[in-house]
Amino acid sequence: MAYKWENGKVVRVSLPKTLSPETEKALEEYWQNTDVTNHPWKGTFKNFGIKVNYGNRKD
Amino acid sequence: MEIEKIDKVVIPNFLDYFKDEFQNERERELLLNLLKDCNNKKSYIYLLKDKNKGIGCIGITFDRLMDSPVLSIEYLFVAKSYRKLKFLNGKKVSEFFIRFLFDEIILKIKNNAPIRYLALYPDRQNEKLINYYLKLIPNSFKIKDKKEIWILLKV
Numbered sequence: 001m002a003y004k005w006e007n008g009k010v011v012r013v014s015l016p017k018t019l020s021p022e023t024e025k026a027l028e029e030y031w032q033n034t035d036v037t038n039h040p041w042k043g044t045f046k047n048f049g050i051k052v053n054y055g056n057r058k059d
Numbered sequence: 060m061e062i063e064k065i066d067k068v069v070i071p072n073f074l075d076y077f078k079d080e081f082q083n084e085r086e087r088e089l090l091l092n093l094l095k096d097c098n099n100k101k102s103y104i105y106l107l108k109d110k111n112k113g114i115g116c117i118g119i120t121f122d123r124l125m126d127s128p129v130l131s132i133e134y135l136f137v138a139k140s141y142r143k144l145k146f147l148n149g150k151k152v153s154e155f156f157i158r159f160l161f162d163e164i165i166l167k168i169k170n171n172a173p174i175r176y177l178a179l180y181p182d183r184q185n186e187k188l189i190n191y192y193l194k195l196i197p198n199s200f201k202i203k204d205k206k207e208i209w210i211l212l213k214v
Binding site (some may be wrong): 035 | 060061062063065066070083085088089091092093099120122123124125127129131132133134147148155158159161162163175178179182183184186197198200201202205207209211213214
């Protein structure tokens with residue numbers, strides 16, 4: 001989900017529930033053929049040296 | 060400088076981080092919606108700040124695409140003064156946030172629950188912005204459904 005601005009108001013946008021057969025096929029091919037283990041961004045966040053405060057809620 | 064995870068927010072206090080940093084009312088309203096969703100437990104927000112000065116924030120939530128679990132970016136806001144700057148290891152704030160989600164947050168989620176994609180809805184569906192993200196994010200993929208365009212990244 002995300003927001004968009006339509007006629008002066010904020011509207012929610014959801015990911016599609018169904019896709020056209022062509023898009024579905026392309027998405028499946030993308031899923032099958034994309035190697036995430038060697039993604040160039042993997043392991044790079046630490047290089048920014050920015051601390052992340054996740055809070056300490058106990059509930 | 061640090062990132063703070065926020066799951067409940069006092070709205071006026073949060074807006075103070077970004078005093079005079081909105082380009083227009085539209086941006087303020089979009090952020091306001093994210094803050095309300097955060098207080099309703101629909102979103103988490105990650106705020107990048109330097110002491111009391113907000114640099115940007117990103118709101119995330121879960122969604123589904125064709126029955127696959129997806130982490131969706133609800134809204135990515137960068138303070139006006141930081142928009143064109145490349146100051147985080149030469150990266151813009153928007154790129155920094157997407158890298159943060161991909162390399163930090165999604166890793167934590169993946170260790171505990173299944174997730175297939177990170178999804179981004181380009182603001183205003185602007186063609187230039189869509190192409191910018193597709194070029195910026197390695198291995199990203201564009202889907203178009205009716206009029207809406209989303210950018211996905213397999214995680």
